[in-house]
Amino acid sequence: MNANDNVVSTAREGAVAVLTLQSGPVNALGTALRQGILAALEAAEADSAVKAIVLIGGGRMFSAGADITEFGKPQSGISLPDLLNRIEASLKPVVAAIHGNALGGGLETALACHYRVAVSSAKVGLPEVKLGILPGAGGTQRLPRVVGPRKALDVIVGGSPIGAKAASGMGLVDELAPEEGLRAHAVAFAERMVAEGRPLLKIRDRDDKIAESRENPGLFAEFRQENARKTRGFEAPEACIACIEAACRLPFDEGLAFERAEFQKLVSGTQSAAQRYVFFAERQAAKIPDVPDDTPARPIARVGVIGAGTMGGGISMNFLNAGIPVTIVETKREALDRGLKTIRTNYENTARKGRLRPEDVETRMGLLTDTLELDKLAECDLIIEAVFEDMGIKKEIFSKLDTIAKPGAILASNTSYLDIDAIAAMTNRPADVIGMHFFSPANVMRLLEVVRGEKTAKDVIATAMQLGRKVGKIPVLVGVCHGFVGNRMLAERQREANRLILEGVTPWDVDRVIHDFGLPMGPFTMSDLAGLDIGWSRETNKSESVRDLLCEQDRRGQKTGAGFYDYDAKRKATPSEVTEEIIARVAERQGVKRRDATDQEILERTLYPMVNEGAKILEEGKAIRASDIDIVWINGYGWPVYRGGPMFWADTIGLPKVLERLRAYQAEYGDAFKPAALLERLASEGKGFKDL
Numbered sequence: 001m002n003a004n005d006n007v008v009s010t011a012r013e014g015a016v017a018v019l020t021l022q023s024g025p026v027n028a029l030g031t032a033l034r035q036g037i038l039a040a041l042e043a044a045e046a047d048s049a050v051k052a053i054v055l056i057g058g059g060r061m062f063s064a065g066a067d068i069t070e071f072g073k074p075q076s077g078i079s080l081p082d083l084l085n086r087i088e089a090s091l092k093p094v095v096a097a098i099h100g101n102a103l104g105g106g107l108e109t110a111l112a113c114h115y116r117v118a119v120s121s122a123k124v125g126l127p128e129v130k131l132g133i134l135p136g137a138g139g140t141q142r143l144p145r146v147v148g149p150r151k152a153l154d155v156i157v158g159g160s161p162i163g164a165k166a167a168s169g170m171g172l173v174d175e176l177a178p179e180e181g182l183r184a185h186a187v188a189f190a191e192r193m194v195a196e197g198r199p200l201l202k203i204r205d206r207d208d209k210i211a212e213s214r215e216n217p218g219l220f221a222e223f224r225q226e227n228a229r230k231t232r233g234f235e236a237p238e239a240c241i242a243c244i245e246a247a248c249r250l251p252f253d254e255g256l257a258f259e260r261a262e263f264q265k266l267v268s269g270t271q272s273a274a275q276r277y278v279f280f281a282e283r284q285a286a287k288i289p290d291v292p293d294d295t296p297a298r299p300i301a302r303v304g305v306i307g308a309g310t311m312g313g314g315i316s317m318n319f320l321n322a323g324i325p326v327t328i329v330e331t332k333r334e335a336l337d338r339g340l341k342t343i344r345t346n347y348e349n350t351a352r353k354g355r356l357r358p359e360d361v362e363t364r365m366g367l368l369t370d371t372l373e374l375d376k377l378a379e380c381d382l383i384i385e386a387v388f389e390d391m392g393i394k395k396e397i398f399s400k401l402d403t404i405a406k407p408g409a410i411l412a413s414n415t416s417y418l419d420i421d422a423i424a425a426m427t428n429r430p431a432d433v434i435g436m437h438f439f440s441p442a443n444v445m446r447l448l449e450v451v452r453g454e455k456t457a458k459d460v461i462a463t464a465m466q467l468g469r470k471v472g473k474i475p476v477l478v479g480v481c482h483g484f485v486g487n488r489m490l491a492e493r494q495r496e497a498n499r500l501i502l503e504g505v506t507p508w509d510v511d512r513v514i515h516d517f518g519l520p521m522g523p524f525t526m527s528d529l530a531g532l533d534i535g536w537s538r539e540t541n542k543s544e545s546v547r548d549l550l551c552e553q554d555r556r557g558q559k560t561g562a563g564f565y566d567y568d569a570k571r572k573a574t575p576s577e578v579t580e581e582i583i584a585r586v587a588e589r590q591g592v593k594r595r596d597a598t599d600q601e602i603l604e605r606t607l608y609p610m611v612n613e614g615a616k617i618l619e620e621g622k623a624i625r626a627s628d629i630d631i632v633w634i635n636g637y638g639w640p641v642y643r644g645g646p647m648f649w650a651d652t653i654g655l656p657k658v659l660e661r662l663r664a665y666q667a668e669y670g671d672a673f674k675p676a677a678l679l680e681r682l683a684s685e686g687k688g689f690k691d692l
């Protein structure tokens, strides 16, 4: 028995050889599995008693595709494209039998087979674009030949998997098999193909579907235009489109060569390195060294939410969506009614767009209990406080909850800045207290900062992390500090953005640079969206900052039609001279010297302090790993995934360069730019955050 026998087992069912892939957990097509398939295929071909071959996945799935950990390393053994050409060239029919997932190279393998059968629950897709690459084993050439270029664009550029039923409707799956009898069904299917003497169907030989592009030559231009916003800044989507165009234009083998060249370009680039890093970083974030995976979680059958405002409502929706009943509490009837109405309207809008069945609106609303009495939270297993950001109020609520909540209930605060330990100290059960910081809009944004207090129990952490995942969030564990990871770093950017505008850079230039970098919006657009009057009141604010003066003129952001920008009825922003005058006035009063700054300086001044703050967060142990910080920024603030998050980005620039610039700005602007000791150390050792 050689090593490959372990990863592919062959069994005979009459004249059919069944090759089972057994390279858990996901049958990633690494060297050993590729060699194993080749060896088993050759043996089946050489055996004259074998008339057909079935390829099936052992364990949870058919295959999740190429082994992502092998990218960027020298290849050994047969390449996936060569293996697939070899399967396609087999003189005996090869049937792919799909359950679980057939993704990326997994689906490409199935496309190289002559037939595909799948159970209805299976999912197939080409998600490579999400890793900054393209289906590089013939996927961009074979898929359009089966489903036509338009659908191929959706599947390949969109990257989302589709269900087997939909795949069968497109002709991508030849037959659906019963859930429990895939193997037997595939064998019978193969026998039938042999008995009926069906010719071997090779997708490479098909031309009927790609003819569609000849009838509609504007197809690709239209698709590019429709998706321009979604694909802004990314390199892979355009390469995918170019390959599908090539499939329609070139003979199959030339198309394959084109695809190969585009794949090589992408896989060796920074964007793909960043996106592959993010794939693993997201999975790493779930792992907490001192809270093992098997830590038993507390059962959560009902959630309580205090506050029916924007945050409370959004938070509640996450649980309702997952079928978990919610009790929502407010102090006044009108506020409660307003909150309920917003939740209902949100659901109705989703239903109107066809993304939710109308009956589900009622099912979800039916899981919601509203009340004005805090005592009603006694039956909840988890209570999340989402009231105004005021320590006094929060402390009062937690001391009341301590008397109301049942033993073992988890008491969580959605605070975005405040000290969880001080909140926990108001109870006699600090071990049950934790932060669960959702990001606005809470029903949409995927980030959940789970804030571990000094005394938070391990099973409470395990519960918050697991529940977060259950409701579709990406939970990241962080420690107690002002603003935790995300807002603490954001404050650095905001401070420098404010300083830059006083120096004479316009808010529009700051926003443009940040937007061009790939973030969804710059700091001033973001402030206008959130509202400039958060924490501002005419009576108490006499500091006369730019923000105060804007508020005084009733320029409180988008909601009042003006903030830093002017807004028209469609909320389109235009730069405002009023704002520029206010800034100039404040600058003069504060004696700030006006000067020009290059785009590069704007970028460095706003983003390097964030990296520096990230280093301090790591030094202080407020994040477990640099990649957790990156996951926070990607999922909570829209940091461009193709730049891998601020810490990964800093590594790509090189820490000595970042350090040198921080020192230069420190000399000019003082200790706000003082480099973190960790950054100094890593730079001097020639290391990056990735080496921690």
Ligand code: CAA
Residues within 6 Å of the ligand: 025, 026, 028, 064, 065, 066, 067, 068, 069, 080, 101, 103, 104, 105, 106, 108, 127, 128, 131, 134, 135, 136, 137, 139, 280, 283, 284
């Ligand atoms: N390569 C290497 N490792 C992989 C992998 C892959 N393609 N897919 C998953 N894994 C690893 C995960 O990192 C994880 O490892 P740890 O347990 O050590 O954290 C383990 O397998 C299990 O994965 P998940 O935790 O993600 O399991 P899941 O059940 O939640 O999800 C999945 C399963 C939907 C298949 C998901 O793992 C996934 O989306 N995988 C990636 C799919 C993909 O992008 N395929 C394209 C690969 S590129 C390609 O194929 C290029 C080509 O054209 C040649």
